[in-house]
Amino acid sequence: MSAPPPEAMRTRLLEAATRVFAARGYEGTSLQAVCDQVGIRKASLLYWFPSKEALREAVIDALLTGWKDVLPAVLLAASTGEDRFAGGLKVALDFFATSPDRARLLLRESLDRPDEMRATLNRHIGPWIGVVTAAIRRGQAEGRVRPDLDPEAWVMQVVLLVVGSFAVGEVVDLGLATGDEGTHARRAAEALRMARSSLFLDGAATRGG
């Protein structure tokens, strides 16, 4: 019968806030709504997080920390050849497939506070973009990657493809069965296929290393 550690409530609040912010947005969420999910009073939430703004920042921070944990795997895979490319993108896809709330949160923040979000993303995935675009340019020099491809723009579009398809995929899912596991898999598979076929020259794809 040990008492719960003091940090437990903070974590529970953070997880509840993540869910509600993702579903209804920051402005659409009242502190009361977060409290209802956890079963405490508003004044108690404000003990753990001094303001609603502080809660938002903590939520985003937790999200980016989670991303930092999978980054090494993505980076390693992105450094060369096609098989590693596919592996790396799959890790990134998995990060959002595990919890689409992550994708929704990222998209909402980008819409609500574009300037802050650009600065934050630059800090957190800026260096990573550099590595990927450098690898792409190497591939172009070696004749494996399509010469007319725009590296920075391509990376941006692939990020958008991944984040967007998990955030609002169901909405545009016309003609696909709705909400089941197969739909997610189908989306991820096509995103991967599009990224690959728009990147590599046909016939040169399997030669890379």
Add this chain to the structure above:
Amino acid sequence: MSAPPPEAMRTRLLEAATRVFAARGYEGTSLQAVCDQVGIRKASLLYWFPSKEALREAVIDALLTGWKDVLPAVLLAASTGEDRFAGGLKVALDFFATSPDRARLLLRESLDRPDEMRATLNRHIGPWIGVVTAAIRRGQAEGRVRPDLDPEAWVMQVVLLVVGSFAVGEVVDLGLATGDEGTHARRAAEALRMARSSLFLDGAATRGG
């Protein structure tokens, strides 16, 4: 010195609401904020639109009506061959390039009310999706289009690419000059290139018609 037509105020309110909803979201926007942009009182806005919800519906309605106007051009172009394909996609890209607010509004509605949005989109672009996927399957049968492509999923991803890149493009724009005209053009060009190269088999591209 003719008096302004009675409809003018309604239109002004609709345009102001479109801008503010796109920038701050529905929940993040007060009726007062819309009124401030137009210079009238809150009670007057509620004469033209009986509730905030009615204002939202009118904004979405105007957006979809605008889309209906460009749909014929897109449809015509999508029915065959590659040049028409590029032309059709360009029309769609232009629709959002003209006013990125359209893309932001669509994305916000998809996040805020996914179920309603799916129903609305099904009504407005459902038939169009059918035409495009049918054309893709025809292309696959004729050996012009990649056989491993998933038609419904591909269309969804292309829609996402177009809408997403105009809605939040600047946020992920790492390493590109920010906010100028060239950035928009670069994004649109790469989206077009990605869609095309992930659709057609290399070498078969120019044979279609």
Add this chain to the structure above:
DNA sequence: CCTACCGATCGGTAGG
């Protein structure tokens, strides 16, 4: 982590 409380703002109504 709670009770009690606050000023500000919200969407909306009455009545002209």
Add this chain to the structure above:
DNA sequence: CCTACCGATCGGTAGG
């Protein structure tokens, strides 16, 4: 299209 007004809810504080 306006003045005047309303109940409800918002984020946040005092004090324990």
